[in-house]
Amino acid sequence: MLNEVYTLENGIKIPKIGFGTWLIENDSDAEAAVKQAISVGYRHIDTAEAYGNEKGVGQGIKNSSVERSDIFVTTKLHAELKDYNSAVKAIDESLSKLDLDYIDLMIIHSPKPWDKFSSDEHYFKGNLEAWWALEDAYKAGKIKAIGVSNFEQEDLKNLLDNASIKPMVDQVLSHIGNTPLQLIDFAQKNKILVEAYSPFGHGDMFKSNEVQKVAKKYDVSVAQLAVRYLLQLNLLPLPKASSKEHMETNAKVDFVISDADMSLLKKVKKINYSNKNKIFPVYQK
Numbered sequence: 362m363l364n365e366v367y368t369l370e371n372g373i374k375i376p377k378i379g380f381g382t383w384l385i386e387n388d389s390d391a392e393a394a395v396k397q398a399i400s401v402g403y404r405h406i407d408t409a410e411a412y413g414n415e416k417g418v419g420q421g422i423k424n425s426s427v428e429r430s431d432i433f434v435t436t437k438l439h440a441e442l443k444d445y446n447s448a449v450k451a452i453d454e455s456l457s458k459l460d461l462d463y464i465d466l467m468i469i470h471s472p473k474p475w476d477k478f479s480s481d482e483h484y485f486k487g488n489l490e491a492w493w494a495l496e497d498a499y500k501a502g503k504i505k506a507i508g509v510s511n512f513e514q515e516d517l518k519n520l521l522d523n524a525s526i527k528p529m530v531d532q533v534l535s536h537i538g539n540t541p542l543q544l545i546d547f548a549q550k551n552k553i554l555v556e557a558y559s560p561f562g563h564g565d566m567f568k569s570n571e572v573q574k575v576a577k578k579y580d581v582s583v584a585q586l587a588v589r590y591l592l593q594l595n596l597l598p599l600p601k602a603s604s605k606e607h608m609e610t611n612a613k614v615d616f617v618i619s620d621a622d623m624s625l626l627k628k629v630k631k632i633n634y635s636n637k638n639k640i641f642p643v644y645q646k
Contacts, residue, residue: 363402363612367597369529370552373506375466376405376433377592378612381558381601383409388417394603395421399432401608407558407599409437409470410455419459433465437510437532438495440471443487448494456503467495468508468532472516485519496526508532510558514547521551532556532599537572537590538632545594557591560598562632571629579616589614590626 366374380398385391391414395406399421408418415436422432436455442448456464469491473484495507508530509517521527531548535541535557548555566572567583576586584600588611591598600611618626 362592362614363404367554367595369506369554370527371506371529373465373529374433375506375530375554375597376403377597378403378588378614379405379407379433379435379556379597379599380608381407381599382414382418383407383412383558383601385417385601386413388414388420390414391417392421392424396425397605398602398608399425399427401605402612403608404431405433405435407435407556408459410439410451411437411470415455415458416460419461423460429461434459434461435466435468436464437468437470438491440469441474442491443474443484445490445494448491449497452494452498452503463502464504466506466508466530467498467504468510468530469495469512471511472509472513483516483519485516488516488519489523492520492524496524499526506530508553510556514544517548517551517553527551528553530554530556532558534559535591535596536560536562536566536632537587537626538562538566538569538629540594540627542627545596549595554597555595556597556599558599560587560591560600563634565632565634569629569632572626575618575622575626578622579618581614581616582610584611585614585616586618586626588612589616589618590623593618593623 362378365377380403385394395418408415442451472488498504499507506529508528510532512531531553545555572583576583588598602608
């Protein structure tokens, strides 16, 4: 599966499974994790300005044994940046921290600043300004593809109606027990690839007896079932793992979930996140 790709609207190929680096804060830890993931076979690495690990991710890529052109690198523009000039500066800072000549995909991390995530304000004008900065970097060849994250339908529509280049990706919280099917349908109808972060519900999904039962039926781990479920929805999962064994296992998903079981998994009751995970704005929705 690690060799399979989706094709974005602009023709760019993107590996179907990515390696997430959220909460890997230390640069040396990020470098080691990325090098390990690449050695296992991952060719899609996902980071963000807000993660504080772009330097380590970049070092992991540069110090791997794989050519830069064979690795797809995603980073994200700070959610708080809602003006053109700040976004332009941040794009160049990401390129510098990653120490790369170009970024394969850069996305707006959130339509709202994190401390305003629960507000009713959509920051339509600010998101357009940040988007124009991404468009200009894309036209200049600094970025090969551009997209967004955590954008709801109205946020996507703002860009679709007012931007010259439409988003190629929307990265959202999606997993068994929390799958935004209406948003996914809207995005896919507009030829926007949906990426799924936290495919394991930050670990809380592993406690679900319903999910465990289905995984046992296919003789796979809950993590493998979770990744396969997202792939069968034509989503791009971004699993994170700290050990080589888990990195390898998460990508061994060459089984097929039946239509009946997919229907069942879509209806799994909403995952109750632990108190630790509820501190993240997107988990409080």
